[in-house]
Amino acid sequence: MFEAKLANAGLLKKIVESIKDLVTDAPFDCSETSMSLQAMDSSHVAFVCLKLNARFFDTYRCDRPINLGLSLANMSKYLKQVSNDDTCMLKYDEKKSEQIGFIFDGRNSKETEWTLKLMNIDSVAWQIPNEEYSVVCEMPAAEFQKACKELTTFSDTMNIKATRTAITFTGKGDIGSSVVTYSPSSSTDDENDAISLEVKHPVNVNFSIKYMNQFTKATTLGDRVRLWLSNDAPGIVEYPIENNGFLKFHLAPQICDDDNLD
């Protein structure tokens, strides 16, 4: 028996929308302590890593480890019709092992029970190297999303340079270029506006803007984003989820012509 209850269905909707264009069919691993997902995107360029601790849920019960293969495409279609503030109970019963139930409770003496067929998806345990990152930058998620969009006009590649004094996002193309610079700040009125920058070694690294724009769909999940960067290693874009989980996107760097980006 697996049962987990969310205070509002809106959060489930946001998580599905953040991932569904990268991972169509997702193998969720449910254990006593957490519900998690690890999957490569369909082009094998990005790696998605979601973790929701038991405490993230209003109630959580998982008798023994199970793997639930869910079609995020179908979940997205259905969840679009659900009210954000309905509660949502996920329910899996070994006796009906081919399906999972979602029970939504809202106003108006209304109950919706939605049943979805489970899929067989091979779940692979990934070994993520416990790397030391040269740079960790934390900033408002909305600002990072805007920077990605601003660079999109001119370029397919985003160059990120980070030093102790600033982090710079650059997009260069034939018709023009765009350079967005943030200086770390801690003394803003609202701590959600602060930009922090921990730099062990300066980095200068390139990524596909297309993937970065995909990742920033998770901006709806919270106020902040964390970037983990090293030269010549995959970068991580991390969205914390209500202090009880996270959604991390790993992306391999692009090898670019230096002339083009210096």
Add this chain to the structure above:
Amino acid sequence: MFEAKLANAGLLKKIVESIKDLVTDAPFDCSETSMSLQAMDSSHVAFVCLKLNARFFDTYRCDRPINLGLSLANMSKYLKQVSNDDTCMLKYDEKKSEQIGFIFDGRNSKETEWTLKLMNIDSVAWQIPNEEYSVVCEMPAAEFQKACKELTTFSDTMNIKATRTAITFTGKGDIGSSVVTYSPSSSTDDENDAISLEVKHPVNVNFSIKYMNQFTKATTLGDRVRLWLSNDAPGIVEYPIENNGFLKFHLAPQICDDDNLD
């Protein structure tokens, strides 16, 4: 001479939008006491029945019965440009029998006169059987619209089951199913949220979701919807209009494979 004045053009717009995808060209019957429309949809599956009492209008004058054939498609295109809070006067003069005038009066010393060619549309007097219905359910129009949308994800057919204790909308498909249940309630804070259910005999009947979704475009007309249901008889979805009229959609039930829906 026919003259009828509406306090705001927005209401005319909503009525046209509710019908125009079912009935493109509509024969309106104007009498001393009301303006009404009865028409089959173009695929002859649904039957639309609109009635606006003379009292619905700010002023109303109809010297002798006339039939006005109007293109709802053209009306819709034009009304999109009109301010909702302009007053709207419909004016038909036998001396200019090929056209109808719409005079919109707004702010800013502005008057708009819009003239539309009338069409010859055969108007058939329908005999609607004065049937006794097994179930009458009244509920918030927005809730019924939501239930229809939620079922759309999985199925083309909506099954409705009603007993004394609950009304249940079910959609089943290959990838999953959705079951929405409402229990009657009268003691809500806001009477517009109440769900009432009068049951002479339980019903179990199937309809095309596509048509139900079409009908729910009339959700803009008011707060409430009334469902009239019997086994093996057309169902009615009724939207009251400001206590002085109604828009009713009649829909023949679908014959379904019972295995699929129980």
Add this chain to the structure above:
Amino acid sequence: MFEAKLANAGLLKKIVESIKDLVTDAPFDCSETSMSLQAMDSSHVAFVCLKLNARFFDTYRCDRPINLGLSLANMSKYLKQVSNDDTCMLKYDEKKSEQIGFIFDGRNSKETEWTLKLMNIDSVAWQIPNEEYSVVCEMPAAEFQKACKELTTFSDTMNIKATRTAITFTGKGDIGSSVVTYSPSSSTDDENDAISLEVKHPVNVNFSIKYMNQFTKATTLGDRVRLWLSNDAPGIVEYPIENNGFLKFHLAPQICDDDNLD
């Protein structure tokens, strides 16, 4: 050296959006006293005339006259990503004569520098005849935009008739017609709602609605629009910009079949 600073990027965005579908590549003339643009639309039917006085900018410096050829299509794409309330500095340095810089300063210790390649565009000095116009009508820009849209449903041609007592916009087509009449008013509560009409001689003149609809994209620039009309001369649709500039569209009249419009 040319440097001009705008208090908010939103205004630059609105100007570009108002023109970009008529003029793709625009030669801006910058002098000591103003920044201006004169260009025919690509089909050589309308003439666009923009003037921004030095006072329009927060700071303005232009050492010697220069011409900057800018792709409005590319500017539009980029500006869509910029926050309306960021300040925007335009910067051109003769030493880097092939490009112009836009520096956006916002919240959050963020600076964006955007560089755009300049284009070689032939700038022609137009001699606009200093004509006496028979009619000058000033009205709310939003009202003129609505009148244009209302006429679009039935017709491709807008007939404008103006007398001392009223200005009338008429669109006639096969399925119907639309007549919008404004009477001059000065005693409204809000002076932005007033309609003023100066008539030396009555006019009766026809224009392409398609172009009028294009011009009304400039409705975002301010509250008012001014129409300059004469029989048999190009009409002018003028949008004042914050008392320190204007955007004028000149449009040649259409020759129409009189029977059709009287």
